Amino acid sequence: MKRTYSWPAGHWGWLIPVSHKHGIRSGRMAYVGGQVDKDMKGLVLHHYDLKTQTRVVVNHIRTVLGELGIALDDIVKLVAFYVNDGSVDEDAFLMDLRSQLGAGPAPALTTVPIPYLAYPGMLVEIDTIAMRGEDQMALPRTVSAPSGHWRLAGPFSQGLRCGDTIFVSGQVARGPSGGVRHPGDLARQTTDVMEHVGRILSEHGATFDDVVKINSYYVDAGHGEAWRQSIDACRAFFPSPGPVVTGIPLRWLPDGLVIKTEVIAMLGADGRRLPRRSVQGQEHASALVPAPFSPALQCGEMIYVSGQVSADAMGTVLGPDALVPQTHTVMAKIRSLLSGFGLSLDEVVKVNAFFKSGGTAQELNDNLRVRSACFTEPGPATTGISLPALADQGLMIDVEVTAMPR
Missing domain, CATH: 3.30.1330.40 (RutC-like)
Structure with missing residues (x-):
């Protein structure tokens, strides 16, 4: 399946070199990694200004999709992670966001209020899925x-x-x-x-x-x-x-x-x-993904992997409170699950990483460096969200992926 990647000229960057791209298109599916208001050097712009950051983020999404031959009207799903402790009017935020999108049918959307993002002053990060026919006709x-x-x-x-x-x-x-x-x-x-x-x-x-x-x-x-x-x-x-x-x-x-x-x-x-096929087996068991849920599932051309954490089948955390070792363990689990479908990490199109941190760029870079190294350039789109805690004490990172055969 043909793939195209997007990293527009002059687009914002990370503080470290990465294999990830801002967007990827595989067949009819397009994924845009979490877009934020930063500059080419990876520094936050418009600190603590939600309205301006939202406008900039939507423009970034438009630019990345445009390089993939896709328009805002082709968006089918958004996830908006935004800083809110109860002081932000979510309805007003959503009305502002919707006003900047295409005029077609409104996409599905999930808002996720969090206490902070990975960089001080950053208030919103938006994750995007879009779809357009391989013949370039709107679906x-x-x-x-x-x-x-x-x-x-x-x-x-x-x-x-x-x-x-x-x-x-x-x-x-x-x-x-x-x-x-x-x-x-x-x-x-x-x-x-x-x-x-x-x-x-x-x-x-x-x-x-x-x-x-x-x-x-x-x-x-x-x-x-x-x-x-x-x-x-x-x-x-x-x-x-x-x-x-x-x-x-x-x-x-x-x-x-x-x-x-x-x-x-x-x-x-x-x-x-x-038809669907699930990867099973004791080596893939997780206390956080009990039956009948699947560690990984293939349906048609799509392969989804449940959030993977550094814990054994009994729920015992491996390498408690150690972000980098846990990231290595999690990526090895994902590699093993994908191999059950005859795939490698290079078939991944989207990575979502949720990690415990105090909201500093260093903690993002520590796990991003490990995750990025697992992929051959050009790599998948990625979203990284910092959180005060994960599902169990001692857990530091939870990673889910979406893959599509080439």
Whole structure:
């Protein structure tokens, strides 16, 4: 499958040399790594100015996509990581973001409020997926708006289907009027969220059987049991082999919300379920990815790998509190999982890394240097998000990837 890469002239850079590119296109799929407001030397611009940074980031996304022969109207999914401790009006942020995008059907979107990003003064980082036909024709899209569903500001779409892929925006436990249901109750909110996901999927003729990827962002007070409580409530919705799953702890969500979940599903144009294959085996077992969820899953031309951490099958952390050794361990796990499909790390098109840090560039560079060295130039698009903590004490990094055969 033909690939093209994007690093536009004059585009922002990292503080260290990397193999990663800002964007990659493989067939109909295009991935843009987390875009931020920096200069060519890797220094933050417009410190602590969310509105200006958002405008600059959207322009960066436009530029990267343009080099790949894709427009803003082709965007199908955004994830916006932005600094918010409750003082930022998220609806206003989303309205501003939406106003800068194309005039076509609104993409699916997930917002993730975090206490800081990897550089002081940086307030927003946006991750992008876009789709366009290999013949350069725009692909038809359909959006979902279930009756009685809570409204997503912007407005953005609760769900969007393009080709055989369905993107569901981050779902939360809100009722039709927007009020929060079961405030502070993680298990009950998880069930409510999954029911929202099910309604959106059904509008596209899909079910939970068609889900291939889940990302859950949940509030954790630091005791480490929140993820297990949430995943136990979630697992009842899925058959085996289930989707890949990544759980990311947050300090805060608004209004008593404690979980936000986004999914990707795949369904044939004729409405038939697409064949899937999961990599299993004790050597790939993880306490954070229990059955029926898959460590790695192939569906059609897409391969998704669950968030990998430096822990054994019993959940014992390997190399506790050591970022660089854990990064080596995690990348070796991903390499092993991809080999189960006959692939290497060079088939990876997108990397998402969540790492524990105090919000300094040095901590990003420490793990980025290891991750980048695993890929042959030109490498995949990447997003790196710094967090105060991960799912268990002692964990320092959690990495998920998307791959496509060449």
